[in-house]
Each structure stands twice: as structure tokens, then as C-alpha cells.
Amino acid sequence: MKLAITLILALTAAAQTPKYEVHRAPSKIIVDGRATDPAWAAAAPAIEFIFPWENQKGAKQKTTARLLWDNDNLYVIYQCEDADVVAHYTNLDDPTYKDDAVEFFVNPKPSQNFYYGLEMNARATLYDYFYAHPHLLLKRINFTGVQLATNIDGTLNQTGDKDRGWVLEVAIPWKNFEELGATEAPKPGAIWTANLNRWDGVEPARRLSLWSDPAMKNPTPHNPARFGQLHFVD
Numbered sequence: 001m002k003l004a005i006t007l008i009l010a011l012t013a014a015a016q017t018p019k020y021e022v023h024r025a026p027s028k029i030i031v032d033g034r035a036t037d038p039a040w041a042a043a044a045p046a047i048e049f050i051f052p053w054e055n056q057k058g059a060k061q062k063t064t065a066r067l068l069w070d071n072d073n074l075y076v077i078y079q080c081e082d083a084d085v086v087a088h089y090t091n092l093d094d095p096t097y098k099d100d101a102v103e104f105f106v107n108p109k110p111s112q113n114f115y116y117g118l119e120m121n122a123r124a125t126l127y128d129y130f131y132a133h134p135h136l137l138l139k140r141i142n143f144t145g146v147q148l149a150t151n152i153d154g155t156l157n158q159t160g161d162k163d164r165g166w167v168l169e170v171a172i173p174w175k176n177f178e179e180l181g182a183t184e185a186p187k188p189g190a191i192w193t194a195n196l197n198r199w200d201g202v203e204p205a206r207r208l209s210l211w212s213d214p215a216m217k218n219p220t221p222h223n224p225a226r227f228g229q230l231h232f233v234d
Contacts, residue, residue, distance in 0.1 A: 017212050017226055017227065017228050017229065018047075018211060018212050018228040018229070019228060019229045019230075019231060020044060020047060020067065020211075020228060020229070020230055020231065021044045021231050021233050022044070022067045022068065022069050022074075022230050022231065022232050022233065023042060023043055023044055023068055023069075023233055023234075024068070024069055024070060024188075024233070024234050025039040025042070025068040025069065025070045025075065026038075026039055026042050027039045029068065029070075029073075029075055029171065031075075031147040031148070031149050031169050031170070031171045032149050032151070032169065033124070033149035033150045033151035033167050033168060033169045034151050034167065034169070035077055035079060035167055035169065039068060040066060040068070040077060042068075043066040043067065043068050044066065044067075046064035046065060046066050046079075047064060047065045047066065047196060047211050048062070048063075048064055049062075049063040049064070049065070049196070049197075049198055049209040049210055049211060050209060050210065050211070050213060051207065051209050052210075052213045052214070052215075052219075053207075053208065053218075053219045056206070056207040056208065056219060057204065057205040057206070057207070058200050058201040058205050058206040058207030059083070059200070059201065059205075059207065060207065060209075061080065061081045061082055061083070061165075061200055061207075062080075062081040063078060063079070063080050063081070063102070063198045063200075063209055064078070064079050065077065065078045065079070065102075065196045065211070067230065069185060069186075069232060070185070071184075071185050072171075072173060072174070072185075073147075073171040073172055073173055073174070074106075074171070074172045074174065075169070075170070075171050075172075076104055076169070076170050076172075076196070077167065077168070077169045077170075078102045078167065078168045078169075078196070078198070079165070079167050080100070080102065080165050080166050080167070080168070080198060080200070081164070081165045082100060082122075082154070082163055082164070082165045082166055082200065083162050083163055083164075084154075084159055084162075084163055084201070085100055085122050085152050085154050085155075085156050085157075085163045085165075085166050086099060086100050086122075086156070086157055086159070086201070086202050087099035087100050087101070087121040087122035087123040087125070087156060087157070088123075088157065089121055089123070089125050090123060090125055091125065092125070092126060092127075092128075092142070093126075093127050093128070093129075093139055093142075094125055094127060095127065096119045096120060096121040096125050096126070096127045097119045097127070097199050098199075098202065098203075099121040099122060099123070099125075099199070099202065100121060100122045100166070100199070100200060100201065100202070101119055101120060101121040101122065101198070101199045102119075102120055102168055102196070102197065102198045102199075103117065103118065103119045103120070103195075103196065103197040103198070103199070103221060104117075104118045104120075104170070104194065104196055105117050105118075105131075105194055105195045105196075105197070105221065105222075105224070105227065106118075106177075106192060106193075106194040106230075107180070107192060107193045107194065107224060107227060108177045108180045108181065108182040108186070108192050109180040109181060109182075110191065110192065110193040110227075110229075112180075113132070113133045113134075113224045113225070114130070114131065114132050114133065114179075114180060114224075115130075115131055115133065115193075115194075115224050115227075116128070116129070116130055116131070116141070116143075116176070116177065116180075117129045117130075117131055117137075118143070118146075118170070118172070120148060120168055120170060122150055122152060122156065122166045122168070123150065123156070124148045124149055124150045124168065126143070126146065126148055128141060128142060128143045128146075129141050130179060131222070133222060133224050134222070141179075143172065143173075143176045144173070144175070144176060145173040145175070145176070146170065146171065146172055146173070146176070147170065147171040148168070148169070148170045148171075149168070149169050149170075150166055150167065150168045150169075151166065151167045152165075152166045153165050153166065153167075154166070186232045187232070188232055188233055188234040189231075189232065189233075190231075190232045191229050191230065191231055191232075192229075192230045192232075193224065193227035193228065193229055193230065194211075194227055194228060194230050195210055195211055195212050195214070195221055195226075195227045195228060196210060196211040197209070197210040197211070197221040198210065207219075208220075208221065211228055212226055212227055212228040213226065214226045
């Protein structure tokens with residue numbers, strides 16, 4: 001009986017996806033990777049990432065994220081605890097996910113399984129694409145006007161000392177979502193879907209954590225059916 005109840009609770013938890021209220025920024029945001037703008041204090045409580053896979057070898061280090069919006073941009077900020085910050089890739093569309101990196105998968109049109117992917121490492125290098133999941137990933141999509149900055153509390157690529165973490169802040173102009181019909185700021189009440197992810201560490205010891213559990217057997221963030229909901233509020 002106890003086993004059956006545990007199984008029911010586990011299945012119920014897996015069936016649910018999280019929701020987050022994206023508030024309008026009450027003041028200007030300067031994208032500098034420091035999270036010091038007063039506007040961030042007005043954001044909804046931070047998203048805390050979860051660790052769905054116990055078979056990974058990387059450390060379980062805390063990650064939080066918050067989102068805001070205004071007439072020009074969608075803003076995301078990630079704060080990552082990290083004892084050893086490693087990032088090597090420096091060119092647009094390099095495989096940043098192999099470094100210490102965070103990701104933002106976002107779908108302005110949740111009725112379809114298409115979404116945009118932004119994968120950003122601790123050096124503020126961007127890999128962006130459009131994914132018609134699971135059939136076609138268009139790497140030649142290049143977002144324009146994106147502001148991206150990181151701030152590292154420690155020493156990059158110096159294994160042996162102890163770092164404290166890093167922050168990544170990104171502003172994405174609305175025009176970049178045109179393929180899915182969003183060329184301007186969404187109206188309050190609009191709902192998009194998204195997932196926020198972190199690849200922590202490098203092979204062979206790394207770990208994937210994220211906002212919404214993709215309910216996949218092996219570590220992967222690519223399951224748009226399990227994205228959480230972003231509710232835009234004024």
C-alpha cells in the first residue's frame with residue numbers, strides 16, 4: 001500500500017509543470033551580469049533549479065533565475081553557485097553547452113512544439129537556434145540586438161582554486177520571436193512556455209539541472225511538452 005501511494009505521488013509530481021509570473025520591469029535594467037538593478041527586486045521570487053537525474057557525476061550546485069519584461073526586451077538573469085568555473089568557447093554558435101552554461105528555451109506559441117534555444121556559457125558566448133522539435137534544428141537563426149553579460153566570482157578556467165559562482169544576464173528584443181508571431185511585447189495575461197536549464201561542469205563530471213522536469217529517462221532538456229508556463233503580468 002505504501003509503495004502504491006509513493007508511486008501515485010511521484011507520477012502526480014511528474015505530471016505537473018511549474019508556472020512563473022513575469023512582471024513588467026518598474027525601472028531600467030542595465031545588462032552587466034551583476035543583478036544589482038533595483039528592477040530585479042520587483043521580480044517574482046526566484047526559480048530554483050531541480051536535479052532530476054541521480055546517475056550524473058557532477059556536483060549539485062544551486063542555480064536560481066528570474067525574469068522581467070518591458071516594451072523592448074525580455075530579461076533573464078541566472079545566479080549560479082560554482083566552485084570551479086570553466087568555459088572555453090568564444091565564438092557565436094560554438095557548442096557552449098559543453099562549458100559551464102545556462103540555457104533558455106522559449107515558445108511564444110505553446111500550441112506547437114517549436115521553440116527558440118539560447119545556450120550561453122560563462123564567457124557570455126551565445127549559441128542560438130530555432131528547433132522544430134524533434135525533427136529540425138535551424139542553427140542559422142541569429143538573434144539580433146541581444147545584450148549578454150556575465151560576472152564571475154572567481155578565476156575562469158583555473159582548476160585547483162575554489163570559485164564562488166557566476167551570474168549571467170540577458171536581454172532579448174521582442175522582434176527575435178517573429179517566426180512564432182511575437183514581434184512586440186506580449187499583452188498582460190499572455191502565456192508562453194519555456195524551460196531554463198544549466199549544464200554544470202565539464203566531462204566526465206557534469207550535471208544538468210533545470211526549472212521544469214522533462215520526465216526523460218536520460219539527462220536531456222529537450223522536451224517542449226514539459227516546459228513550464230510564463231505568465232506575463234503588468
